[in-house]
Amino acid sequence: MPKIQIDLKSPVAAYRQIVDQLRVLLVEGELPPGNDLPSVRRLALDLGVHFNTVGEAYRELAEEGWLDLRHGRGAKVIERGVPATAAPERLKEFRAQLRNLVAQMRAAGVSPAKIAAELRAAVEGLQS
Amino acid sequence: MNGEIFVALMLVAAEGAVMLLLPHYSPRRFLFAVTVTPGFRTSEPARDTLRRYYRELAGVMAVSALAVVLLQARPELAFGLGAGLPPVAGMAAYLRERAVVRRLMGPPTDVREAELTPEDDHLPAWFRLAIPPFAFPAAAALYLRSHWEQIPARIPVHWNFNGPDRWADKSVQSVYGTLLLAEGIMLLILLLTLGMFYGARRGPQRKAILQIIVAAIYLMSCIFSLLGVQTVFGFAPWWIFVPVIGFLLFAIPWTYRLVHELPGEQTPDECWYWGQVYVNRQDPAIFVQRRVGFGYTFNLGNPWAWIILGAFFAATLTLILVLK
Numbered sequence A: 001m002p003k004i005q006i007d008l009k010s011p012v013a014a015y016r017q018i019v020d021q022l023r024v025l026l027v028e029g030e031l032p033p034g035n036d037l038p039s040v041r042r043l044a045l046d047l048g049v050h051f052n053t054v055g056e057a058y059r060e061l062a063e064e065g066w067l068d069l070r071h072g073r074g075a076k077v078i079e080r081g082v083p084a085t086a087a088p089e090r091l092k093e094f095r096a097q098l099r100n101l102v103a104q105m106r107a108a109g110v111s112p113a114k115i116a117a118e119l120r121a122a123v124e125g126l127q128s
Numbered sequence B: 001m002n003g004e005i006f007v008a009l010m011l012v013a014a015e016g017a018v019m020l021l022l023p024h025y026s027p028r029r030f031l032f033a034v035t036v037t038p039g040f041r042t043s044e045p046a047r048d049t050l051r052r053y054y055r056e057l058a059g060v061m062a063v064s065a066l067a068v069v070l071l072q073a074r075p076e077l078a079f080g081l082g083a084g085l086p087p088v089a090g091m092a093a094y095l096r097e098r099a100v101v102r103r104l105m106g107p108p109t110d111v112r113e114a115e116l117t118p119e120d121d122h123l124p125a126w127f128r129l130a131i132p133p134f135a136f137p138a139a140a141a142l143y144l145r146s147h148w149e150q151i152p153a154r155i156p157v158h159w160n161f162n163g164p165d166r167w168a169d170k171s172v173q174s175v176y177g178t179l180l181l182a183e184g185i186m187l188l189i190l191l192l193t194l195g196m197f198y199g200a201r202r203g204p205q206r207k208a209i210l211q212i213i214v215a216a217i218y219l220m221s222c223i224f225s226l227l228g229v230q231t232v233f234g235f236a237p238w239w240i241f242v243p244v245i246g247f248l249l250f251a252i253p254w255t256y257r258l259v260h261e262l263p264g265e266q267t268p269d270e271c272w273y274w275g276q277v278y279v280n281r282q283d284p285a286i287f288v289q290r291r292v293g294f295g296y297t298f299n300l301g302n303p304w305a306w307i308i309l310g311a312f313f314a315a316t317l318t319l320i321l322v323l324k
Helices: A015-028 A042-046 A053-062 A088-107 A110-127 B005-023 B045-068 B075-105 B123-132 B134-146 B172-200 B205-235 B237-261 B304-324
Strands: A004-009 A067-069 A074-079 B111-115 B154-160 B163-169 B288-289 B296-298
Touching: A004 A015, A015 A042, A015 A053, A042 A053, A042 B111, A053 A067, A067 B288, A074 B045, A088 A110, B005 B045, B005 B075, B045 B075, B123 B205, B134 B172, B134 B205, B134 B296, B154 B296, B172 B205, B172 B288, B172 B304, B296 B304
Parallel strands: none
Antiparallel strands: A004 B111, A067 A074, B154 B163, B288 B296
């Protein structure tokens, strides 16, 4: 059963960490369509965060088309159609994020070859 | 040596043993109720804190035992000192070493993990075993009703070291009061347990505590039922210590092993006061795993914890006042 981990002392908001990790699991197929997620109350209790934090994360993923939120119950993973190509503005946004990430990795001492290998592995992971 | 002094010395010894066990009766990830890195417990600084704690505890025990012996002429004072000094002075030593470990470990990380399982959060079916013990006091009451004539006109309701020291006239209240009190307390414990199950994070400790509570309800039901019918049989109530001690001899080693085997729940160190009291307004849990010992404690930062605590004490007080 997949798990998510959040760091409450991280500068990244808890809800953002939940959204990002769930999206990775959804994209990589670890959470296939038809799977039920824990209820908002249960996940919030298990992570030790406010109910609204999990509720907001689930809502964002529902707006992206990943989840079906059923009132008073959990969330269900649904089939999501992927756009054929991303809009140019979105592509520009992703490029900026990637450059930022690569810069952070370089600043932390990761070699360009290692960064390239990591990126390749991540993309291959999504294709498999 | 009189009986009171002997009991006071035994109490000092028992409390000393509990205090000695305290730093070890805790999941591996904690020492003196502080989150520690893997391997820290076996490091030299950790051993130093434990050695200092044992030394201070030995001193406390020696002073307590000496005070009890010297105060033989005043048994109440000796007993009070024997009961009070070891936990208070021992806890002070514990908190000193806790402060040392906190300084050594620095600010802890606060990483939480959750399984994405939608698994239904239901009580295990075997928890229904907690219901049959409610029939024992009822059966005892039926027995008393059918043997009403054999119950003496005055019945003992309180005992001291030398035997009964308070009596009550035979009445419906004095005869059935103990049994009704037992039913009420068992019901409150059952409700509190349900609150704990649904108000705590999922984890293996949650089911283990249910097992202990079911066993405790059986024990309590048997003891109170036999206490209720002792008015007919007239036996001394000292025997109740036998099953209680038997239960503790089973429960303490069992929970001691479980505490080490099961993963300790991660909660922020800064929300634990004196290693025992948890207050975290950000945490939606009503109950959290204790860091010392086995079981759960209230998250006093959650308003529901206060509501449940208030209701529990109000109901207990009402039971006692009504049945007195």
